[in-house]
Amino acid sequence: MAKKGTYIYEYPHPAVTADCVIFGYDGKSIKVLLIKRGAEKEASKHAFVGSWALPGGFLDVDRDRTIANTASRELREETKLHLRPSEFKEVGCFSEKNRDERERVITIAHYALVKLTEVEGDTDAEKAEWYNLGDIPSLAFDHDQILRAAFMRLKRDIHFEPVGFELLPEVFTLPQLQNLYESILETKFDRRNFANKMKHLGILDEVDDGTPRNGTRTPIKYRFNKDNYDELKRRGFQLEF
Amino acid sequence: MAKKGTYIYEYPHPAVTADCVIFGYDGKSIKVLLIKRGAEKEASKHAFVGSWALPGGFLDVDRDRTIANTASRELREETKLHLRPSEFKEVGCFSEKNRDERERVITIAHYALVKLTEVEGDTDAEKAEWYNLGDIPSLAFDHDQILRAAFMRLKRDIHFEPVGFELLPEVFTLPQLQNLYESILETKFDRRNFANKMKHLGILDEVDDGTPRNGTRTPIKYRFNKDNYDELKRRGFQLEF
DNA sequence: CTTCTTTGCGTAACAATCACCCAAAGATAG
């Protein structure tokens, strides 16, 4: 953070923050990473001490090249989770005049997707915790509004990008993928139609990991074909459900 | 604008602006409203004096309830065009550290659609001018990048919302609507298929304005059915092309 | 050992999309 001191402007300036909605998936339901506010040094200065909030913090005017860098840096500092700035997707600007009572603060909300299997234990359990999307506590500031907006955005984006890529482990099964889609879109699909649609996209590679598929009861394992996906994304595509 | 004076903060704050990409349609091609920088009082303080730029300006920390209000106010002040804050759609945040050499400035880009037929003469011709999208001069700051992003966003949004609503006059013909879609999506469609698709959506009402349609050469006139459109939007829909 | 569940594969009915033809009449050119 830039040095504390005295900074003078001819006109009033707002403070600018980046907030992060980090989505994960545990095979059952969508989860969001939250932090407990106030345990840090400047607690007295912070509003909503003790309540849950989205990870995030102030733009470092001197150091952060873009606001996505702010998101990346603050997430790392607050939860020990490392995500590149390019892994964040912008949700939007929240700028209501009274959203922070201390001073005028506008925030740029971001979301990102992580594989829960790969970050387990990475996060600082003292301060950060994964919550089920259906079971979110009351959040600081307008963070529940931001969370809703981010999820809406994810729901839209899923039609244009294979989010399974980022939320599932490297190797996964079709039922897993379907469950993920159903969790995000909050609907149910027909097993067979879903499988057909996915296979038809051509971005799934069958994985033969040696385990003999004794019965059809054991689902086939797949991994994403990144090349085909990139090609598909370049041409533009729509998934309809 | 808030009074000029001395404003002190413990940490450096960025300046925050809202920029507006205003799209219009003249029956032939998509147009964008630009302003000539520097004719105003504080010209000496302004960078890019004399060059073209998107309308926009600084968030008034004391008066603007949201950043959309900034967009609305600045557009009015600079071009005399009145648009409600809710008529702006957010494109995104542009925050590169060196995008303004004078101080750290981040901007929230917005776009809006207007009926050219209804705003003709409304704009201040001294400072503002409509440019063909294919014929944009070099712009101040990163405004050409912002313009491209806004157009990309419009191109995406057209699949989910009938933009004709906002760009065409109240009463219009199918060829006009098709031409608009072709201008935005930069493709050509088959006349009959386009007509079928549009009619099938159920948001077009035939208008009988008395003029006898002597031949089929005279296109049928339509207006949008706002009720059906709202209903459609509520249920969610996709237009595929 | 019987029944239920889960998985994969397949298919017939329905709907949507695409690439065309046709007729009517204004516009244009001689």
Add this chain to the structure above:
DNA sequence: CTATCTTTGGGTGATTGTTACGCAAAGAAG
């Protein structure tokens, strides 16, 4: 004035995609 071109609307059949199912195999449960 007439022949030709252009623009509009109303169609239609082939292809493609979507949807709602049935079926068999085999683990899981009782």
